[in-house]
Amino acid sequence: MTFRFDFGTAGAAGENYRKVTPADGYDTKQGYGFVNGAQVSAARRSGEALTGDFCIPFDASFVVDVPDGNYIVNLAIGDELAPTCTSLKTNGERLILKDRRTVEGQIAWEKFSVNVRGGKLKLRFGGLAPRVNALEIVPSPELITLFLAGDSTVTDPRDGIFPQSGWGQMLPYYFRHDVAVANHAVGGRSSKSFIGEGRLDVIKEEIKEGDFLFIQFGHNDQKPDEPRFTDPATTYKPYLMQYVEVARSANATPVLITSVQRRHFDEAGKLKDTHGAYLDAVRELAREEGVALIDLAEKSKRLYEELGPEETKKLLLWGAPGEWLNYSSGVQDNTHFQEYGSLRIAELVVQGIRELNLMPLTMYLR
Structure with a gap:
């Protein structure tokens, strides 16, 4: 209708x-x-x-x-x-x-x-x-659907947390009408808990031939609680592989994405890596399985170091007391973005799409 x-x-x-x-x-x-x-x-x-x-x-x-x-x-x-x-x-x-x-x-x-x-x-x-x-x-059921599976750095924001924003929220801005973005990312989830809550099953029911599944986890796989923790040396890659298999079983295209960096600088102004072996595990899996990889960790590292410690505060969820209605006491969050930041990170994801020449997604970028 x-x-x-x-x-x-x-x-x-x-x-x-x-x-x-x-x-x-x-x-x-x-x-x-x-x-x-x-x-x-x-x-x-x-x-x-x-x-x-x-x-x-x-x-x-x-x-x-x-x-x-x-x-x-x-x-x-x-x-x-x-x-x-x-x-x-x-x-x-x-x-x-x-x-x-x-x-x-x-x-x-x-x-x-x-x-x-x-x-x-x-x-x-x-x-x-x-x-x-x-x-x-x-x-338009025939549209290409770009599914996103990930955590709070990817997700659409929920009510009451503006200006917090995930890069998946900004991704539709870069596409023409030929691609629909279905953002299934949820804050606080790891590659393991996302599956445990049945969220990958929902994507499996909807994904079809010609669609894409972008996968970015790692922030919460580091958390020590049993529902979320994965070991980068043993269990992390097998969990990520389940997402790859869901896409491939539908003749869709999986794309692995390394975790976007947190804003942590050393005294020399160089970014400190907080994800360690999780990043290497994603890169290894991409090589081993022939899966397209957008190295968002490396791209965001270059962006943060180019901007420096002070300018990166404009990307992340930083605000003085009274600056943001939902954070009236002030906020200093080095993980989550405000909208300007998520737009810049989405731009890096689009850059990766172009570099990989992910057809036909590349054709439908603005």
Whole structure:
């Protein structure tokens, strides 16, 4: 089923479209509407179907009930009389548009993909002057799905921890609509506990021929508790191999990724390695099994040393007391990223995709 919405002031909608005004708050019976829409307003510029009027979704989300799966979304943004600036995140706060600007009189149609789990497609709007004119949501089960398995450095953020962010949240920003990112990474998980909780089984049920599975663990495999600990010399590689086998059994492509570095410098400004033999184990497994490898540990090491001890604080979750609402007492976290940092790390992952020439993913990068 295709969903189509025409946003703006009250009146007739475009053909085969449902009209949405600022008064349309999300309702389970109608299955769509604005959330946190107290500041949503609307304006009409002309009688042009779909684009002659619009909603101004300032700091609001538009939610649509849809079956789980992959969708291609077509979104019209712009204003006949004024320049606009719109940012957009989708399910899991995945970045799609960052300060997308239009000039006076320009209507831009943006096309992107969304992987939906939980029965709701969510569009969260931001930017200095956001607009939404029209929206089309089309089921697309044939899309390439890029599955992510990993920990908190990869995952989509949960509520109440902004600005903490994982690089998987930012990955959709770099892809055209041909690839849907399905981020299954969860904070605190190791290669072992992710499997023990049945999370790899969920990926196994969904992954299909032509898809990709990116695998980054190690941070929590070091933890001493029995549900998570793996030994880099004995058990770590066999657990990682289970992910490789799930992808290969579906004729999908596995990609191993070494753990992104923590921010720990020595007195000379050189980064201290905190993952040790876990990094070597991933590299060895990639060589032994002929699996593509993105050495994110090495890439992030170079980035951190280039920036230095002070500038890297802008990547990680550092903040003075009162700087971040969710960390009012201040925070000094050398493992997790804020959004600027996760965007930079996602850029390194994309760099690795290009270097490996992972087809057809490379074709679909922006």
